Amino acid sequence: MARRYGAAAPLAGPWNETIATLLDHRSVRGFLSDPVPAGTLETLIAAAQSAATSSNMQLWSAIAVTDPGKRKVLAEIAGNQKHIEQCPLYIAFIADMSRNERMSQAEQVTFENLPYLETFMVACIDAALAAQNAVVAAESLGLRTVYIGAMRNDPAQVHELLGLPPKAFVVFGLCVGYADPAAKNEVKPRLPQSTVLHHERYDAAPEARDRPAYDAEMAQFSSRNEMQATTWTARMLNRMGPIKSMNGRERIRATLAKLGFEIR
Amino acid sequence: MARRYGAAAPLAGPWNETIATLLDHRSVRGFLSDPVPAGTLETLIAAAQSAATSSNMQLWSAIAVTDPGKRKVLAEIAGNQKHIEQCPLYIAFIADMSRNERMSQAEQVTFENLPYLETFMVACIDAALAAQNAVVAAESLGLRTVYIGAMRNDPAQVHELLGLPPKAFVVFGLCVGYADPAAKNEVKPRLPQSTVLHHERYDAAPEARDRPAYDAEMAQFSSRNEMQATTWTARMLNRMGPIKSMNGRERIRATLAKLGFEIR
Numbered sequence A, B: 001m002a003r004r005y006g007a008a009a010p011l012a013g014p015w016n017e018t019i020a021t022l023l024d025h026r027s028v029r030g031f032l033s034d035p036v037p038a039g040t041l042e043t044l045i046a047a048a049q050s051a052a053t054s055s056n057m058q059l060w061s062a063i064a065v066t067d068p069g070k071r072k073v074l075a076e077i078a079g080n081q082k083h084i085e086q087c088p089l090y091i092a093f094i095a096d097m098s099r100n101e102r103m104s105q106a107e108q109v110t111f112e113n114l115p116y117l118e119t120f121m122v123a124c125i126d127a128a129l130a131a132q133n134a135v136v137a138a139e140s141l142g143l144r145t146v147y148i149g150a151m152r153n154d155p156a157q158v159h160e161l162l163g164l165p166p167k168a169f170v171v172f173g174l175c176v177g178y179a180d181p182a183a184k185n186e187v188k189p190r191l192p193q194s195t196v197l198h199h200e201r202y203d204a205a206p207e208a209r210d211r212p213a214y215d216a217e218m219a220q221f222s223s224r225n226e227m228q229a230t231t232w233t234a235r236m237l238n239r240m241g242p243i244k245s246m247n248g249r250e251r252i253r254a255t256l257a258k259l260g261f262e263i264r
Helices: A002-008 A017-023 A040-049 A068-077 A098-107 A117-140 A149-153 A155-161 A207-225 A232-240 A249-258 B002-008 B017-023 B040-049 B068-077 B098-107 B117-140 B149-153 B155-161 B207-225 B232-240 B249-258
Strands: A060-064 A089-096 A144-148 A168-177 A197-199 B060-064 B089-096 B144-148 B168-177 B197-199
Touching: A002 A207, A002 B040, A017 A117, A017 B017, A017 B040, A017 B117, A040 A060, A040 A089, A040 A117, A040 B002, A040 B017, A040 B197, A060 A117, A068 A089, A068 A149, A068 A155, A089 A117, A098 B207, A098 B232, A117 A144, A117 A168, A117 B017, A117 B117, A117 B149, A117 B168, A117 B249, A144 A149, A149 A155, A149 A168, A149 A249, A149 B117, A155 A168, A155 A249, A168 B117, A197 B040, A207 A232, A207 B098, A232 B098, A249 B117, B002 B207, B017 B117, B040 B060, B040 B089, B040 B117, B060 B117, B068 B089, B068 B149, B068 B155, B089 B117, B117 B144, B117 B168, B144 B149, B149 B155, B149 B168, B149 B249, B155 B168, B155 B249, B207 B232
Parallel strands: A060 B197, A197 B060
Antiparallel strands: A060 A089, A089 A168, A144 A168, B060 B089, B089 B168, B144 B168
16 A cells, blocks of 8 residues: 555555555566466456456457567557567457457347447447456466557557457557566556545545645656656646647547447 | 356466456345445555556546435436445446546646547546456455446436536446345356457457357356346347447437547
8 A cells, every 4th residue: 555655545444465466566568588377368368258348248359469570560569669579478459349240240130339439438448347357367476467558559550460350459458477577667656545536426626635745756756766756747748738649549530430430 | 267168168277366256256236235344445446546557647536425315316327226226335437537637727738638539548448447456356355346337328417416527427337245145146158268369360260169159158047047048149139239228328429528528
């Protein structure tokens, strides 16, 4: 709790080893070349499939990518994230409406629900719930992970590279492997609970006190880990301010339309 | 593995208690009135905040709702899901771009990234990753859960009821509590891994064999649990075919526009 929240840590409630593993999460971008144990992929996918899925629609799929040539292209699409090439296991998570559409075609029943934002959201959320279970399973085995949202920098190229059908796209990737102990990876502080957790009604009032406190925590964290003290506010102004920081993702709606997603 | 996949179960890979907990998930809709232990909410939110979040934007919030009047309205919105009233802990998970927008206003820096589908997706995915960690934490404590996607049946009314600002909406709710042992809750089989997990490239070929096998598993599951043998295919034709099964969610894009989401 202290590492996750700094001075703003709430009192710990019920606790066990699984919760300790969850709290200990940090994204890792430096991996050893050691392979993961045999059967790890199948265990992670079983954990992923055990997550809830809206109405059991199961609107997601996964592709394990090992081919070094493909990994290299994916790393380039992601702005040269070398860990995509280096990690022993790379899984692309797919928001996948194509499987259910194939059922629609095979059964000759129009699936009227497909072209809506609602169904698109369900596909993205199904993929996210599944992937997070895979992350928890991996971390419980002593592995580390990092999500690669930058697959969305160029969804059309990823789509082509992995041979996806229409109405399927890679919503994010996931690197899995053993952390390189030479890479410093500290638990990252998050916003105080008083900013994130509300009771009965949304209440933005605590932000006025919480944001400066969190800025101070993040400045200390970044100076310990990245040599340049930067507040959360400064990072957000940089990340959410200029359109160029979207790295092309501002075009995703148009690209997804070409890949068969109507998003009405 | 056998309960999750039936006859199509893959060989188990690495295994531990956390993975066993993940595999044992089932959604529960009948809860005892017993309260959850003190501090449970704070522990679940700490687990949720420990999930990855895109660029540390933390585009989600949560509201714990205890007021019986509010619970009743939420249950009605969700098509009279009584467990929303009965569970000891109900958490609404919010895709929340409003907090970062308030920063934009306070710092007088335009956040150009806000009106895009990309940022909306990140908010939904951030909320989903967080919520799934809360689910895993809850289940590790012997609690059970069920997601309530039906908060999206009427996002405007939920928005009003919980006093949300613009650019925030309840993407789903989560019931948490101790399962009523009188309610039968078996692990639900999922599609075979050969349909969901691909290697190097997407391959739809296994579906031709897998779907009939899964239909048989689901027919047996439903006859054991719900007294009417129904295949997965039949359920999907019913769920995804007619627009009426969306319960109004086909209007979500227009409603979200009114709540401040541009989704360009």
